[in-house]
Amino acid sequence: MILNRWYKITAIFLVVFAFCLLQIGTGFAKIGGGDILFSDTKGMKNVTFSHKIHVTDQEKKCPDCHVKIFKMKKGSTDKDNALTMKSINEGKFCGTCHGEKKIAFSPKGSCNKCHNTAK
Ligand code: HEC
Ligand code: HEC
């Protein structure tokens, strides 16, 4: 009887342990919100926003963008069609950082740096 109980405790422990490993694994695989696809691009190729490039490579912190510039929800920015080249060029959304005399490359003349994802 005693032995039986230890089998059960060990089994439960192993299940919990495996679950924790899985959580850690998926956590490392995806940084922040992962890759975000923007597909309302008319005749241009789609745009992929990479959390990995911005957070890991460029060392941006979550509060640099959330929630001042972007809500933490895919599709929220372009609700009511607010996310356009016009609003970006006016310095909103991606244009908070991407523009002339800003910290990241300007949209002008570098269209395919962002519009590089096949439809
Ligand atoms: C350079 C800006 C930027 C930074 C820094 C950033 N994010 Fe994001 N995040 C975005 C954008 C853009 C979206 C997509 C918004 C949209 O689709 O309208 C997004 C979306 C998300 C989402 C929603 C994903 C989904 O599928 O709905 C989560 C979660 C998220 N971010 C978490 C984080 C966390 C955690 C960090 C810090 C480790 C972080 N982000 C840093 C720009 C950023
Ligand atoms: C910093 C990244 C970035 C650069 C650089 C960029 N775009 Fe965009 N573009 C976007 C995003 C993000 C959207 C919005 C997509 C969405 O809402 O799904 C967009 C949307 C568009 C659209 C759809 C209609 C509209 O006006 O919103 C067109 C057309 C477009 N871009 C053309 C261009 C051209 C031409 C250039 C170069 C002169 C350019 N883009 C450079 C990110 C960029």
Ligand code: HEC
């Ligand atoms: C908080 C500032 C910030 C915001 C907001 C931001 N970026 Fe960036 N982004 C950067 C910086 C900094 C770099 C690296 C410097 C450079 O390439 O000029 C960068 C680089 C990039 C790159 C180049 C990746 C490569 O191939 O090296 C792309 C593409 C890009 N951003 C797209 C976007 C799009 C699309 C948005 C809006 C959805 C956005 N960024 C919003 C700061 C930002």
